[in-house]
Amino acid sequence: MGEFTVNKEKVLQALSTVEEPDLKKDLVTLGMIQDVEIGVNQVRFTVVLTTPACPLKELIRRNCVAAIHDLISPDIEVIINLTANVTTSRQTGPLLPGVKNVIAVASGKGGVGKSTVTANLAMALHRSGAKVGIIDADIFGPSIPVMFGVEHMQPTITPKNGKNLINPIRQYGIKLMSIGFLTPPESAVVWRGPMASQALKQFFADTDWGDLDYLLIDLPPGTSDIHITLVQTVPVAGAVIVTTPQKVALADAIKGLSMFRQPQINVPVLGVVENMAWFTPEELPDHQYHIFGKGGGQLLADKFDVPLLGQVPLVQGIREAGDDGRPAFMNQNEMVNDAFRNASEALARQVAIRNAEKVKTQVVEMDS
Ligand SMILES: Nc1ncnc2c1ncn2[C@@H]1O[C@H](COP(=O)(O)OP(=O)(O)OP(=O)(O)O)[C@@H](O)[C@H]1O
Numbered sequence: 543m544g545e546f547t548v549n550k551e552k553v554l555q556a557l558s559t560v561e562e563p564d565l566k567k568d569l570v571t572l573g574m575i576q577d578v579e580i581g582v583n584q585v586r587f588t589v590v591l592t593t594p595a596c597p598l599k600e601l602i603r604r605n606c607v608a609a610i611h612d613l614i615s616p617d618i619e620v621i622i623n624l625t626a627n628v629t630t631s632r633q634t635g636p637l638l639p640g641v642k643n644v645i646a647v648a649s650g651k652g653g654v655g656k657s658t659v660t661a662n663l664a665m666a667l668h669r670s671g672a673k674v675g676i677i678d679a680d681i682f683g684p685s686i687p688v689m690f691g692v693e694h695m696q697p698t699i700t701p702k703n704g705k706n707l708i709n710p711i712r713q714y715g716i717k718l719m720s721i722g723f724l725t726p727p728e729s730a731v732v733w734r735g736p737m738a739s740q741a742l743k744q745f746f747a748d749t750d751w752g753d754l755d756y757l758l759i760d761l762p763p764g765t766s767d768i769h770i771t772l773v774q775t776v777p778v779a780g781a782v783i784v785t786t787p788q789k790v791a792l793a794d795a796i797k798g799l800s801m802f803r804q805p806q807i808n809v810p811v812l813g814v815v816e817n818m819a820w821f822t823p824e825e826l827p828d829h830q831y832h833i834f835g836k837g838g839g840q841l842l843a844d845k846f847d848v849p850l851l852g853q854v855p856l857v858q859g860i861r862e863a864g865d866d867g868r869p870a871f872m873n874q875n876e877m878v879n880d881a882f883r884n885a886s887e888a889l890a891r892q893v894a895i896r897n898a899e900k901v902k903t904q905v906v907e908m909d910s
Pocket residue numbers: 649651652653654655656657658659680682683685762763817818854855856857858859860861862864865
């Protein structure tokens with residue numbers, strides 16, 4: 543075994559050569575290294591990632607080990623504890639004080655699977671260790687309560703600091719609020735725009751969300767008053783656009799995406815999720831049938847210069863799981879789980895990159 547001396551400074555010096563691949567700065571400058579401890583032929587430290595769903599964690603771990611071995615000694619045992627502290631670019635304010643990132647999930651056309659994608663992205667983020675909530679703001683078809691099997695539940699109310707606060711429904715580790723909870727499922731209520739906007743504001747102002755890393759907002763399809771209420775009420779970290787590869791869906795997705803880019807709205811588009819990208823029968827898992835066309839999600843992403851966050855196949859089990867009130871991510875289907883995990887990691891990564899730009903998100907001021 544070679545001769546070497548190791549101390550905290552040397553370890554930090556070595557780690558300051560390791561770059562966070564997305565944020566393009568070194569781990570020490572980014573404040574991601576903590577709790578350095580020196581033992582006999584051993585160093586231990588913690589790397590605080592920007593999200594527990596970080597797809598680069600193994601690469602970062604390997605690069606840290608390599609830096610210590612190359613710059614200090616190959617004989618040192620390197621023990622790394624990976625943790626995460628999800629970043630935010632929100633200023634703390636009276637609304638949603640413990641919520642780090644509000645993410646809008648939107649689509650141009652209805653029925654492309656926006657709620658299904660929202661539910662499963664939430665489950666995948668939760669599985670990675672993040673604290674997640676969903677607001678179902680889809681006035682035309684609030685399907686989140688059904689997808690989580692809580693359509694007959696009613697949120698309770700607790701007085702807190704002189705205010706009556708609504709407790710979100712908690713299911714499978716996710717906190718949920720839905721326009722659907724405000725009316726019995728049997729009685730079809732036609733929500734007028736102003737009523738729905740008022741309900742959404744209540745979900746922000748009068749709901750006890752506690753601490754959340756990601757609050758996903760399942761928006762109605764197309765563009766509506768609800769979209770405007772959202773961006774005017776809380777700072778939105780970014781939007782995810784869900785589309786199918788079909789031409790008619792893409793045409794509408796372009797309109798949906800363009801709305802977020804309008805100068806007076808100006809919400810960053812974090813990327814595109816292509817749902818129903820191909821059909822795969824359960825008994826032929828290696829077969830892909832492009833029944834709605836091929837490559838449409840990538841085309842949309844390229845057109846607007848945003849990432850394609852993921853492609854989700856059309857699988858009978860995804861529909862069945864939604865109807866059974868347990869998002870498909872909870873079942874052990876590798877193909878389905880990979881699709882949603884990859885998309886959730888890509889989303890978390892875009893949020894971290896966006897937050898590192900340090901431009902605070904602000905509510906949008908508009909003349910009404
Ligand atoms: N990848 C998929 N594979 C199989 N079925 C799917 C998939 N994605 C969505 N579905 C099914 O398609 C239907 C529509 O999905 P969903 O309700 O998520 O769409 P949406 O875009 O939210 O609709 P809305 O217009 O109500 O907002 C549901 O029955 C759902 O289970």
